[in-house]
Amino acid sequence: MNDHRRIAPVARPDALYIDGAWTRALTGRRIAVADAATATVFMEVAEAGTDDIALAVRAAREAFDAGPWTQMTHDERAAYLRAIADRLEGRLADLKSLWIAETGITTTHADRVMPSIPDGFRSYAGLADSFPFSEEHASSVGGRALLLREPVGVVAAIIPWNAPVSMIMHKCAPALLAGCTIVLKASPEAPGAAYIFAEICDEVGLPRGVVNMVTADRHASDALVRDPLVDKISFTGSTEVGQHIGAVCGSRVARCTLELGGKSAAIVLDDFDIGQAAATIAGGATFLSGQVCAALTRVVVRRDRHDAMVEALRSAFETVRVADPFDPATGMGPVASERQRARIEQYVEGAVAEGATLACGGARPSNGLDGFFVAPTVFGHVSNAMTIAREEVFGPVLSVIPCADEREAVALANDSLYGLNAAVFTASADRALDVARQIRAGSVGHNGSRPDFGIAFGGFKRSGIGREGGAEGLRSFLETKTVVLAP
Numbered sequence: 001m002n003d004h005r006r007i008a009p010v011a012r013p014d015a016l017y018i019d020g021a022w023t024r025a026l027t028g029r030r031i032a033v034a035d036a037a038t039a040t041v042f043m044e045v046a047e048a049g050t051d052d053i054a055l056a057v058r059a060a061r062e063a064f065d066a067g068p069w070t071q072m073t074h075d076e077r078a079a080y081l082r083a084i085a086d087r088l089e090g091r092l093a094d095l096k097s098l099w100i101a102e103t104g105i106t107t108t109h110a111d112r113v114m115p116s117i118p119d120g121f122r123s124y125a126g127l128a129d130s131f132p133f134s135e136e137h138a139s140s141v142g143g144r145a146l147l148l149r150e151p152v153g154v155v156a157a158i159i160p161w162n163a164p165v166s167m168i169m170h171k172c173a174p175a176l177l178a179g180c181t182i183v184l185k186a187s188p189e190a191p192g193a194a195y196i197f198a199e200i201c202d203e204v205g206l207p208r209g210v211v212n213m214v215t216a217d218r219h220a221s222d223a224l225v226r227d228p229l230v231d232k233i234s235f236t237g238s239t240e241v242g243q244h245i246g247a248v249c250g251s252r253v254a255r256c257t258l259e260l261g262g263k264s265a266a267i268v269l270d271d272f273d274i275g276q277a278a279a280t281i282a283g284g285a286t287f288l289s290g291q292v293c294a295a296l297t298r299v300v301v302r303r304d305r306h307d308a309m310v311e312a313l314r315s316a317f318e319t320v321r322v323a324d325p326f327d328p329a330t331g332m333g334p335v336a337s338e339r340q341r342a343r344i345e346q347y348v349e350g351a352v353a354e355g356a357t358l359a360c361g362g363a364r365p366s367n368g369l370d371g372f373f374v375a376p377t378v379f380g381h382v383s384n385a386m387t388i389a390r391e392e393v394f395g396p397v398l399s400v401i402p403c404a405d406e407r408e409a410v411a412l413a414n415d416s417l418y419g420l421n422a423a424v425f426t427a428s429a430d431r432a433l434d435v436a437r438q439i440r441a442g443s444v445g446h447n448g449s450r451p452d453f454g455i456a457f458g459g460f461k462r463s464g465i466g467r468e469g470g471a472e473g474l475r476s477f478l479e480t481k482t483v484v485l486a487p
Contacts, residue, residue, distance in 0.1 A: 131149075266425065282398075294420055341364075
C-alpha cells in the first residue's frame with residue numbers, strides 16, 4: 001500500500017485550534033479516521049467536548065466584540081483571503097490526499113475540484129471592491145439615508161464529510177470577508193481539511209479567535225448550535241439534522257443557512273439521444289461514488305424509451321473500474337464508511353422487495369481491497385412512490401422512472417420532498433428553459449448537472465434554506481442596517 005495511507009499531512013492532529021493556539025481537547029479523547037479503500041485507521045484527531053466547544057465560541061465572541069477584525073476595512077480582510085489562497089495552493093496535494101483517503105473520491109475527480117479552492121477565496125476577496133456594503137438612499141422621512149450591510153456576528157460553520165475542503169471555502173471565505181468570526185466544526189469522518197485550514201489561518205496571522213477549529217460528534221455539535229453566543233449557523237448535511245438545527249435556531253431566533261439533501265431528477269426528453277444522456281448521467285453518478293447531495297439519481301424518461309435508457313446506463317456502469325481511488329485508472333472508489341455502505345445496501349434490498357428491477361450492481365465488487373466498496377447500481381421500472389425514488393441514498397444508485405409525456409415528466413420531477421438540483425436533456429435550449437422554469441429546484445442544468453457556486457447554490461423545499469456561493473453567499477453572512485441622518 002502507498003505511503004500516503006500511512007502518513008497524514010497534519011501537524012497537530014492531537015489538538016484543537018482555539019483562540020489562536022493549538023490546544024489539547026479537555027476530553028482527552030481521540031477520533032479514529034479510516035481510509036475508505038482499506039478500512040484501516042490512518043489518523044487520529046482530538047475530539048472536542050461541550051467544554052471545548054464553549055471555549056471556541058467564547059474566543060470567537062471576544063474576537064468579534066472586542067478584536068480588531070470587525071474594525072478592519074473589507075480591503076484589509078480581503079488581503080488575508082488572498083494570503084490564505086496562496087497558502088492553500090501550496091497544500092493542495094495534502095488536501096487532495098486526505099480527501100481521497102477519507103471519502104473515496106478518485107484522484108482524477110479530485111484533480112478537477114482542487115484548483116477551485118484557492119480560486120474561491122480570491123473570488124470573494126474581489127468582492128471587497130464591488131459588493132454594495134454601503135448604499136445611499138433618499139429617505140422618505142427626510143435627511144440622508146444609508147443602507148449598511150454589516151457582519152452577522154459569530155458563525156458556526158458545520159461542514160460535511162463528503163466535500164470538506166469545498167465547504168470550508170464556501171462558508172469561511174464569505175464569512176471572513178463580511179467581518180464575521182468563526183467556529184469551524186469538522187466532521188469526525190473527514191477532519192483533515194479543517195486541520196490544514198486552521199494551520200493556514202495560523203500561518204497567515206489571522207487575529208486571535210477569528211477562526212477556531214474543533215472536531216466533534218453530535219452531542220458536542222448540538223451544544224454549538226444551541227450556544228446563545230453564536231449568531232448564525234451555516235450547515236451542510238442531511239435534511240434530518242438540518243430540520244433539528246432549524247428548530248433550534250428558530251427557538252432562539254438565530255440566523256441559519258441550511259444546505260441539505262436532494263433527490264434530483266434528470267428529465268430526458270424525446271428529442272435527445274439516449275446513449276449520450278446515459279453516458280453523462282452515469283459519469284456524474286460515479287463522482288465521489290454518488291455521495292453528492294446534488295446527484296441526479298432519478299432518471300425520468302418516456303415509457304417507450306425506458307428499456308433503452310436502462311440498458312444504456314447498465315452498459316455505461318459495467319465499464320466503470322471500481323478500485324483504489326489513488327490509482328488514476330480507477331473510475332470510482334469506495335464510499336466513505338461501513339455505515340454508509342450498509343445504508344446503501346439496505347436501500348438496494350428495499351428496492352428489490354418493492355418491485356423495482358435490478359439491472360446492474362447491487363453487490364460488492366471483487367477488487368482485492370478491504371474498503372467500503374459498492375458497485376454502481378441501476379434500477380428500472382421504478383415508481384416514483386417507491387422508497388428508492390423518495391429518499392436520498394447518497395451512493396451510486398440510479399432509478400429509471402417511466403412517464404407518459406413531458407407534462408408528466410415535470411410532475412414526477414416535482415413530486416418530491418426535495419428541490420435541490422435537476423437537469424433537462426433536450427436538443428433545444430428554448431425547450432430546456434421552458435421545462436426548467438416549471439421545475440421546483442434551486443439549480444437546473446441543460447444536458448447535465450450544472451450547479452454553479454459562482455452564482456448561487458441551494459434548494460427549495462426540504463433541500464434547505466438560503467444560498468451559498470457568489471454574492472448571494474456573502475449576503476447570508478450580513479445583517480442589513482438602515483441609518484437615517486437628520487436633515
